[in-house]
Amino acid sequence: MKKFLQLGLLIITPLILTGCSSNITAKYDDYNETFSGKSYYDPMTARAVIDVKSDKNGTHCIDNGNFRGMPIWQFNLTCSDGRKIIGTIQNALPEGTAFTNRNEKITFTVAKKQSTIKAAQDKYLKAISNKPSLDNSKIPMTVIME
Numbered sequence: 001m002k003k004f005l006q007l008g009l010l011i012i013t014p015l016i017l018t019g020c021s022s023n024i025t026a027k028y029d030d031y032n033e034t035f036s037g038k039s040y041y042d043p044m045t046a047r048a049v050i051d052v053k054s055d056k057n058g059t060h061c062i063d064n065g066n067f068r069g070m071p072i073w074q075f076n077l078t079c080s081d082g083r084k085i086i087g088t089i090q091n092a093l094p095e096g097t098a099f100t101n102r103n104e105k106i107t108f109t110v111a112k113k114q115s116t117i118k119a120a121q122d123k124y125l126k127a128i129s130n131k132p133s134l135d136n137s138k139i140p141m142t143v144i145m146e
Contacts, residue, residue, distance in 0.1 A: 023117040024052055026098070026108035027124035031134035032056065034124050036117070039089075039110065050075050056133070061085055095120075104134070 026035040037052030051062045061079040077085035089096060089110055098106035109120035 020112075022110050022112050023114055024050070024108060024110050025117050025121045025124060026052065026106055027128055028131070028134055029105040029107055029128075030131060031104065032128050032131040033134050034121065034128065035061070035108075036121065037061075048075065050077060052077070057081075059083070 021038050021040045024035070024037050024039055027033070033054060033056045035052045035054055037050070039051070040049045042048070049062070051060075053060050059079050059081045061077040061083065063075055063077045074088050075086070079085065085098070089108075094111055094116070095107065095109045098108060107124070109117065111117050111120070
């Protein structure tokens with residue numbers, strides 16, 4: 001029995017100690033800009049690194065998110081063009097909505113499978129293909145995700 005318990009711990013320990021990653025894609029609903037990237041979760045520190053990049057102009061957004069319990073990650077991204085993204089991701093929901101302080105709506109998808117992200121990206125690109133470009137030069141933005 002003791003050897004069986006040790007073998008079980010040997011198998012389970014790496015699963016507990018290793019993190020996981022997910023793919024992320026997002027779009028502005030009224031503008032022609034999308035983002036894509038990854039999130040990396042470290043269970044040892046209960047932190048998630050979220051790293052996304054604008055597919056339009058290369059703006060890079062990154063920060064460490066706080067893991068607030070099984071279904072919720074809370075994060076505060078800082079982008080290279082001055083934008084701020086503050087929000088939460090619920091693990092059980094693959095798609096979410098965000099709003100900026102200028103009342104700009106953002107839709108995002110989080111998934112482990114690259115095929116799911118690719119399908120969401122294709123859907124997003126089609127939805128925004130005729131939208132105007134976002135003007136980020138006026139004021140820094142803060143994004144609040146629900």
